[in-house]
Amino acid sequence: xxxxxxxxxxxxxxxxxxxxxxxxxxxxxxxxxxxxxxxxxxxxxxxxxxxxxxxxxxxxxxxxxxxxxxxxxxxxxxxxxxxxxxxxxxxxxxxxxxxxxxxxxxxxxxxxxxxxxxxxxxxxxxxxxxxxxxxxxxxxxxxxxxxxxxxxxxxxxxxxxxxxxxxxxxxxxxxxxxxxxxxxxxxxxxxxxxxxxxxxxxxxxxxxxxxxxxxxxxxxxxxxxxxxxxxxxxxxxxxxxxxxxxxxxxxxxxxxxxxxxxxxxxxxxxxxxxxxxxxxxxxxxxxxxxxxxxxxxxxxxxxxxxxxxxxxxxxxxxxxxxxxxxxxxxxxxxxxxxxxxxxxxxxxxxxxxxxxxxxxxxxxxxxxxxxxxxxxxxxxxxxxxxxxxxxxxxxxxxxxxxxxxxxxxxxxxxxxxxxxxxxxxxxxxxxxxxxxxxxxxxxxxxxxxxxxxx
Ligand SMILES: *Cc1c(COP(=O)(O)O)cnc(C)c1O
Numbered sequence: 147x148x149x150x151x152x153x154x155x156x157x158x159x160x161x162x163x164x165x166x167x168x169x170x171x172x173x174x175x176x177x178x179x180x181x182x183x184x185x186x187x188x189x190x191x192x193x194x195x196x197x198x199x200x201x202x203x204x205x206x207x208x209x210x211x212x213x214x215x216x217x218x219x220x221x222x223x224x225x226x227x228x229x230x231x232x233x234x235x236x237x238x239x240x241x242x243x244x245x246x247x248x249x250x251x252x253x254x255x256x257x258x259x260x261x262x263x264x265x266x267x268x269x270x271x272x273x274x275x276x277x278x279x280x281x282x283x284x285x286x287x288x289x290x291x292x293x294x295x296x297x298x299x300x301x302x303x304x305x306x307x308x309x310x311x312x313x314x315x316x317x318x319x320x321x322x323x324x325x326x327x328x329x330x331x332x333x334x335x336x337x338x339x340x341x342x343x344x345x346x347x348x349x350x351x352x353x354x355x356x357x358x359x360x361x362x363x364x365x366x367x368x369x370x371x372x373x374x375x376x377x378x379x380x381x382x383x384x385x386x387x388x389x390x391x392x393x394x395x396x397x398x399x400x401x402x403x404x405x406x407x408x409x410x411x412x413x414x415x416x417x418x419x420x421x422x423x424x425x426x427x428x429x430x431x432x433x434x435x436x437x438x439x440x441x442x443x444x445x446x447x448x449x450x451x452x453x454x455x456x457x458x459x460x461x462x463x464x465x466x467x468x469x470x471x472x473x474x475x476x477x478x479x480x481x482x483x484x485x486x487x488x489x490x491x492x493x494x495x496x497x498x499x500x501x502x503x504x505x506x507x508x509x510x511x512x513x514x515x516x517x518x519x520x521x522x523x524x525x526x527x528x529x530x531x532x533x534x535x536x537x538x539x540x541x542x543x544x545x546x547x548x549x550x551x552x553x554x555x556x557x558x559x560x561x562x563x564x565x566x567x568x569x570x571x572x573x574x575x576x577x578x579x580x581x582x583x584x585x586x587x588x589x590x591x592x593x594x595x596x597x598x599x600x
Contacts, residue, residue, distance in 0.1 A: 152242075153197040160205035168217035168581075172558030173344040176353060177210035185211075187414040208253060215562070218581040219590055221516075222563035224380055224408050224437050224536075227579035232441040235492035239485050247475040253297060256474065259487030266447060269414040269502060270433075271426050277453035279460075279478035280487040283446035285409035287432035289333040290448035290478055292372065295401040295430060296337055297459040298452075299370035302399070308458070312338045320372045321345045321395075323386065325353035325407055330374050336353035352530060353379035357390040364398040371400040377422055377431075378409020381567050383513075383534030385409055389424030403427040407446070408578065411438035414499075415506040421533060424590050429455075438506060438535075440490040440580040448478060505580055509535045512587050513577040520575075523598050526550075529567060535577040539584075541598065550597060558587075559593035 147155070177185075185207040192280055193531030194202070214220050216227040230238075244252040244269040246259070279286050296318060300307045302317045320339050322330055324346050334344065345367075348359040355375060362372070373395040375386040388404070395402045404410070410433040412418040413425065425431075426452070450456040456477035473483055497505060517537045521528045525546075529538040540547040551564045551573045565574045575590075 149197045153201050154203040156198040156205075160201065164205070164209070164212070165592070168214050171214055171217070172221050173214035173217060173561045174555040175211050176315060179211075181374035182208070182211040192216050192527075216579075216581065217588040218579060218583060219560035220579060221575040221577065221590070222561040223574075224576045224578055226331045226434075226437045226440040227581045228442045229440045229493045229496060230494035230578055232439075232493040234490040235278075236442045239488050242485070242502040244485050245482050247481055247483055248473040250473075252485070253477055255488055255526075257288075258491045259474065259485060261470075262491040262494060263379065263447065264486045266433075267449070269494075269499070270410050270412050270431070270449075271419070271422070272431065272449060273426070273451055275426070275451075275453070277450045277456040277472055277477045279448040279450075279456065279475065280490070281446050281448055281478050281480070282444040282486075283436060284327075284405065284434045285329040285332065285446075286433055287407075287434070287446040287448040288327075288329050288403075288405055289336055289425075290456075291430035291432050291450060292330075292333050292337055292374075293479070294448075294450050294455045294459040295372045295403055296339075298299070298455045299401050299431075300468075301458070303370045305370075316369050317343065318370045318372060319343075319345055319367055321347060321360070321400070323347055323353075323355035323374070323376060324349040325379050325381075325384075326374060326376055327380060327407070329407075332406060352382045352384040354384050355386050355391060357387060357394060360391055361394050364394065364400070371395075371398060372403060373400040374403045374405060375428065376409070377404055377406030377412065377425060378534060380576075381536060381538050381572070382530040383532065383536035384530075385412070385421040387424075388422065388427065390467065391496065392424055392427045396427070404413060404428045404431045406431055407434045408437040409534065410434075411502075411506050415502075415503045415510075417507055418510060418534065419493050435487075435490040435493070437578050438509065438576075439490060439493050439502070440505070441493045445486045445490055450477070453477065509582075510578040512582050512584070513537050513575075515584060515587045516575055516577065516591070519587065520594065523595050525598050526594070529572055536573040537577070538565065538567060538572045539575070540570065547571040547573060549595070553597045553600075554594060557593055557597060560590040 147290045244254040246252045249256040297307050305315050348356050413422040431449040435441045437442050461476045513535045517528050518531045520539045562573050564573045565572045
C-alpha cells in the first residue's frame with residue numbers, strides 16, 4: 147500500500163474507534179487545553195515521521211481532549227452532529243482536493259453545491275432564483291448577506307460603494323431586535339457600521355421583535371435602511387413574526403435580512419412551517435448546514451434574493467450586470483475554498499424531503515420531551531415556551547443553576563450550556579443532533595434528576 151492508502155486506513159480505523167466510544171464516553175472533554183498542548187507541543191521535531199504513524203499519534207493524543215459533539219447527548223450551544231453520508235462525503239471532499247471557487251476548474255463540486263443550494267431553497271420555500279453562497283457558518287453567512295445588503299441600499303441611495311468606499315457615504319440605519327444573535331453585531335462591525343449606529347427594537351417575552359416597536363422606530367430617520375430579523379432565538383427558539391414585520395420594513399424601503407442559523411429549517415417540516423410564515427418575503431437569509439442538517443463543520447449558507455446584489459458585492463472584476471451562471475466566488479468573500487457544500491448534498495440526498503422533515507420533527511419532539519421531563523424534576527423550572535428545538539431551564543437561584551450546569555458537565559452523561567436570560571442565569575439544552583434518541587433524553591433526565599437532588 148502506498149503512504150496515502152496507509153494514512154487513510156489509519157484515519158478510518160481511528161475515526162471508527164472514536165465514533166464507537168460516543169455512547170459511553172463523558173460528553174465534555176476530560177483534558178484541558180494545557181494538557182493537550184503538553185501532548186502535542188514542544189519544538190518542531192527535526193525529523194519527519196511515517197504518515198500513518200502521524201495519524202495514529204494524533205488520534206491517540208487527541209482522544210481525552212475531544213468533546214462528544216457527534217454523539218447523542220451533546221445539547222450545548224446550538225451544535226449538530228454528523229450524518230453518516232455527510233461525514234463520508236466530507237472525507238471525499240478532502241481526497242478530491244477540488245479548489246471549488248469556479249465551475250471552470252471544478253464542475254463536479256460546483257454542480258453538487260449548486261444542486262444542494264437549489265434543494266435548500268425548495269425546502270425553505272425561498273425563491274428558486276436566489277443565490278446560495280456556501281460559507282463557513284452562520285456568522286459569515288450573516289456577514290455575507292449584510293455586505294450585499296449594504297451595497298444594495300447604498301446603491302439605491304445613489305452611492306456606488308465599490309467605487310467610492312464608505313468614507314462620506316450616506317449613513318446606514320441598521321435596525322435589529324433586542325434579542326438578536328451576537329454574530330449580527332460582529333458582522334456589522336466587519337462592515338464598518340459602529341455599535342453606536344445600531345438601532346435596537348424592543349422584543350417581547352420570548353425574544354421576538356415587537357411589530358409596533360418596529361413601526362415606531364422606522365417613523366424616525368431616513369436614508370439607507372437594513373432591518374435584521376430572526377428565525378430561531380438561541381435561548382427560546384422563538385421566531386419573529388415575519389408576516390407582520392417584513393411589510394412594515396418594506397413600506398420603509400428597507401432591505402430585510404433574516405438570521406435563521408437553525409430556524410430556517412423549520413420551513414422544511416410541514417408541522418413547523420407555520421413558524422416561518424411570511425419569511426420568504428425577505429431579501430436575504432443566513433443559515434447553517436452544520437446545525438440542524440447535521441453536516442460536519444464548517445458549512446453555512448448566505449442566501450440573497452437577487453443574485454445581482456451578491457455579485458455586486460463579491461464578484462471579482464467589474465461587470466456584474468450580465469452573468470451566465472453563479473460561480474462560488476461571485477457570491478462569497480472567498481477565492482480558494484474547499485467544496486464544503488458537498489457534504490450538504492450528501493446529507494440531503496440521504497434524507498430526502500421526508501427525511502429532512504422527519505429530522506426536524508424529531509428534534510422538536512425530543513425538545514418537548516426534555517422540557518416535560520425537566521419540569522417534573524423537583525426544584526427545576528423550564529423558563530420559556532418550547533416552540534422549536536431550544537429548552538431553557540433553571541433552579542431556584544442563579545448560584546444553584548450554575549452549580550447544576552457545572553455538575554452536569556462533570557458527571558459526563560450529557561452536555562448543556564449556560565446562558566443568561568432576562569438578567570437571570572439559565573441552562574440551555576439545544577436539540578440539534580440527528581443521533582439523539584428518546585432513550586438519550588431519558589438518560590439525560592435521570593442524570594439531571596440525581597444531580598438536582600444532590
Ligand atoms: C449559531 C448561530 C449563529 C452563528 O453561526 P455559526 O455557524 O456559529 O457561525 C448566528 N445566528 C444564530 C441565530 C445562531 O444560532
